[in-house]
Amino acid sequence: MKISPNWIRDLVSPAATDRDVAEALTVSGIAIEGYFGEGADQTWEAEITTNRVDAMNHYGVAREVSAIYDVDLAPLAPTVAECGPANFPILIEDAEGCARYTARIVRGVKVAPAPAKIAHRLELIEQRSISNVADASNYVLNEIGHPTHAFDLDKLEGGKIIVRRARAGETITTLDGVERKLLPEDLVIADAVKPVAIAGVMGGEATMITFSTHNVLVESAWFDPASIRRTARRLGMHTDASHRYERGADPGITQLACARVAELIVASAGGSVSAEVDAVARTLAQPRIALASSEVKRILGVEIPPAEIARILHRLGFKVEGSGPEFHITVPTWRLDVEREIDLIEEVARIYSFLKIPNTLPSFAGGVIELPNARKQAALRSRLLSLGYNESLSSTFIPQEDARYFAVSAGAAEPVRIANPLSEEASFMRTTLVPGLLLQVAYNLNRGNSDVRLFEAGHVYAMRGEAVDEHNSLAFVSTGGARPSGVHGKPEPLSFFHVKGDIEQLLAAFTAPGVTFDRTVPAWLHPGRAARAQIAGNTVAIFGQLHPEVAAARKLKQDVFIAVVFVEALYQLALRQPAYTPISRYPAIERDFSFVLPEGVEFESIRHKLAALSIAELTAILPAETFRGGSLAAGSYSFLLRVRFQSAERTLRDDEVANWSQQIVSAVETLGGSLRQ
Amino acid sequence: MYTVPKLEDFSPAALDAAAAELLAALVAESHAAADPRSFEEFRNRWMARKNGVLTQVNDLWLKAAPSPAKRDVGQRVNALKQRAEALVAEAEQLAATAALGSKLKSETIDISLPGIERPLGVRHPVLRTLDELISVFVKMGYSVAEGPEVESDYYNFEALNFPPNHPARDTQDTLFIANQEQRAQRDRLLLRTHTSPVQIRTMEKLVPPVRVICPGKVHRNDAPDATHSPVFHQLEGLCVDTNITFGDLKGTLDHAMKSLFGSAVKTSFRPSFFPFTEPSVEVSISCPFCGGKGCRPCKQSGWIELLGAGMVDPNVFGFVDYDPKKLSGFAFGMGVERLAMMTYNVDDIQQFFYGDMRFLEQFA
């Protein structure tokens, strides 16, 4: 809010420059964050935290100055010459919603533009000057912080004010010209016939002050914060009045504020003021709190002399009983935020100044405990970085169709919907990291970045009954060249096998006995170029080429490879602990076999057959080359198999190598293969 | 081309003259044999056992010498042969050096061409910033704690002393999970708006002393623009024990900021308001980017507001059954994206979420 330092100086006179005062206020909790204008017309932009509604006005800020500089605050004592009783009953039907309603009637006013001084001050703090009567209320709001309202008395029907809940079906057109439907939970100010204001939020158009108004009823009330907040929120209204009532206005100031408004009206618009009508439905207790100097020390870590504690609280308007080390403190009516000893300690600390409290370091016994999967997570991350994938972050939110389509597990659970999403495209929580990464691939391709390698680790979500299941996931995506083209050679296009190699590098970080690959993959992957990796029956990854139709639908004009790693399954496995195996001193023997195989016989089945031979000295089974076409019959292909034999204990004999070679040929023959002639 | 002359005179002087002539011819011819192939021809011509020049010397000079001179001629021819062999070997060495030189020359490449880079992946700048923050606090004895991103109203608000319908909730534009209307307010699910719920979950589990940091992702219903993102990261910390003071809060954060930004950095503390701390404080650091002179990240002020902090509110201790008369503690929190933006001079928070290779690769 805007503060005029010149106005502050009407209320308190510290021996310091405005700039020093602003800085002292900032250090004490009223943050002055901007300076505008010069001299008497200078204003400050003050950032006042939501709990400090008492300081959202000049008098409140002046009170802070008084405490900081230990100087007196000018008393507020409006004077009005009362001309007789108001004869205007106030009935509070809802004591919960309205604790107190104070009113005065000013008769015979002449509504006109506001006097220059008032108009100028309001304009300085960016308030619009309307008329002498309306401005009186607004001036008081900014002076002492209490919201008041002025009704055109002659538009109030039935000669009374009733504070009540709205009746079903009632409506009111507010000052801003909008007709509002009221609910029975809304607190209203009504005359004998109709609602004339939404209590604490905005007055009604029908009873507003106009230039033909002669008689005015000034309202100064205290409304329950929760009630005001509920109504204001429901109606989407946020006014200066509701802002303060929601946060807790001062229940002890209604009479003073009412008199002050009346005083200003008479001074600027003439008229005569009635006696006050003060309806009190209930009184709010003023807490009396025990405060111990020892507790101040325990929390702040610094000894503040009892006299200093008493002085600070007294200057802030607290009633201080005792002289320490124990005090009894009565909280002023304007500090609804202060209820406990700790709240008093904060008051003392901030005026004493946080900066004067010495920095210390706590002593500490105990060790740092690592998260259970921290090392596994770090291993995956560092391997992906080493493999050349850039770490990325994508949105948590995806469109509904993606949430369902890209779900990776069979019998996928219900995706999680957001009640108040930012947009339709962001209305579901991601069920997998795939759509987010595909969006990023598209972003890159659209900008001419044709080589993309990204990974993301993050949570994915699904409903589980009433609860939301949240899992760690990891995905990586690549497109473009494994090696870019250029002066150094031909480009090497990415393939399924690059991704498979990367998956194998990741799995190699773990103690992963027997990784198996099969073709059970979701529909969004290319059915012929995708695989699922499993360890001991648990899926640890699915990966491969994005289905060309999915790529086309997303306008991805090059092959995209993507992998999803089920990290929580991997985390069940221990990290591989490297251990040394002695390197054989005896030579290895390599043998090549050129087979012709029927189409459909996969390398894995050959590897499996050869492993089943249980030849301890068979140390490597390598697919060296495949070839199709030429003189080969359709439905068959040639396959060059390279194997390596080695013993840790001896040099191998030719006859045993020949014997094993024969076993290998026989094994491949059982798959329909034959040695090429 | 040199041919071996028949000798008439086998006197030492005549032989020496003939030898000198031969050797001069050999040297001259060796110079002409520049490439390996002509050198090979040269060597064959001179050294071949069959009809090589030196063999001819044997035939024409030694064998033709009269008997009385034979001994002397033999010695001189041998000396000549040794000299010739040495010259040929020398010439061979020269030729080989020359050949290697030209081979290497022919293999010369343009070293100004760019190297073949095997790409290294790059840590995300936000997560890299988070890594650095975590490491500072881990060195100070803080353990890392985690919690769910989908939280209940209880953990995100109520237990943090945000009462239902309290205006303080307005400051946290919350994204709610759909279909929660039937549930009690405290059980309703939402996306955590801060990592503070992890503090509650940690205190529920642990007996003090507690020292944890809670890094993580949070969400708010903030429309994306240059400084807002519905997804961002926070790091919070919590320290609870007997006798933890506001001075400890100040000292800890001052120490941490100096570890992060260098010992020249100063910290400043001023009152603020958070429902879950009392007193609450806003922590600024002297601008590490300009040293306090004024720059864009500090908006020319020389100071940067970096953390919110405060002493844990006794009400929060009440929710986790800690005795606020015996225990005290402080909590702090900060936004990671904001710090990363300042550190790396990024002017649009959205850049962090595009996955743009050109952006990410700048953080290699």
Ligand SMILES: [Zn+2]
């Ligand atoms: Zn700076």
